[in-house]
Amino acid sequence: MSKAEQRAQMINGTGFIAALDQSGGSTPKALALYGVEASDYSSEEEMFGEIQKMRARIILADDFTKDKVIGAILFERTLGEEIEGRKVADYLWSVKGIVPFLKIDKGLEDRANGVQMMKPIPGLAETLAKADGVFGTKERSVIHEANADGIAAVVAQQFDVAREVTDAGMVPIVEPEVNIHSATKAEAEDILKAEILKNLDQLAEGQEVMLKLTIPTKANLYDALADHPRVLRVVALSGGYSTEEACDLLGLNGKMIASFSRALTEGLSKQQSDVEFNAALGANIDKIYKASV
Template identity: 90%
Template structure:
């Protein structure tokens, strides 16, 4: 199965993208929710080993299949890890038929102009070359919008598309993720500005320069249909942004042209202490809810 198969699955596949890309900053919180307290690991190495065990348990679960999960986003460190003797990206695609993506951003700058830009991404071209050689289909890079500040939002989107062009040049498909904070008092206004800025940037892309978009579930249902219909956009996916699984799925089901790319909503209610059958049942229930809301 080739890049063309991966592309077909991402463009037309029924299902959602699992976000398994907890990084150094978000791992302690993810582990705490999973029932692993900070006192249970003494070093960063041990912390990353715990989260890798959690990710492997998810990927190996019976319901984590391409019938419902069409793609998965990985943390850079995960590329070097193995499941059943295969590199994780290879295992996902070769064994599970799930398209692998890589989170490439290095976190966020301090807030200015109502937004948080991405920090510089040193060594990006090397990272992209390595990921492409490992069969990774695309990338994900996140910024955050806190207020309806036109200047700030324009800067976030411009930066996102600059990085996206580098990813495209490396032969991969970028997931552009300018998240709007769900607690923003000007969320709806920010989303209108964001949509206009994205449309502006999309029109600068040439044929073959295709992207995906990962956006906060909008206040106005179906706001992003026009983006989903744009010829340069393979797919618009939604982030759960702090909503519970129920809330996120309810909002998603109102947006006809978005599918899920959930992280916390996917792992809600899972714990290390569960037996495998309990774990698989809880994960299976989350996967089913998110799948139904996506299709």
């Protein structure tokens, strides 16, 4: 693996980052949308087996290539899984040319001060040390309202984790999501931008991050973040928007690319034939790619 090649792809690559990091909490809903009901599996092991089959089907699809998908975010358990005899992260980079990332957060605390902080991440150093072939990480918080103290706390926590990731030689994707249904979404985004800029300015030379943000209410609000010397790329989460709406909104922001999860898998079903599945996935990939370029 060449970190330099992967870094170059993250800076200059044309396309988007696929979010394939469904975890224990989000897996049942993701499977239900895919046509796998809770009655179809009888244990957590079987549930994770079903979601891995879905991930593998996506990764193996003809249109899932570096020409349009420059990176992919994985769940920690996925690192131990294999596709065609290779560990998933190795398969992504060595076979598909797609840069692998790892979701490291352990979920969210209860809502306070208008936000949800990340839960503690025990054993992070050990997780990073054994993440073979992984270029970077992703860690998510959620902002529900324009509470300055809450947003400042979220961003400070995100950058504390980011420094631990950079110290391990990896690139963190900082993800302070703003709830798309917030009544004060635009105001929260203004506060968030200022807090991120403040924390970016405090990073040391050589410390680099990526940012994963909700598509802003004000188009191109985050251009200054994309231009910051400590930022490799600014990517957008779909946040509950439909694929079409997310792509339309993203297309208004010239310096953001997509990092979609649910919007990427919209319309996919276990019951589809491979031809039907690949056609539906290919259509989603094309939409997201066009919105990202």
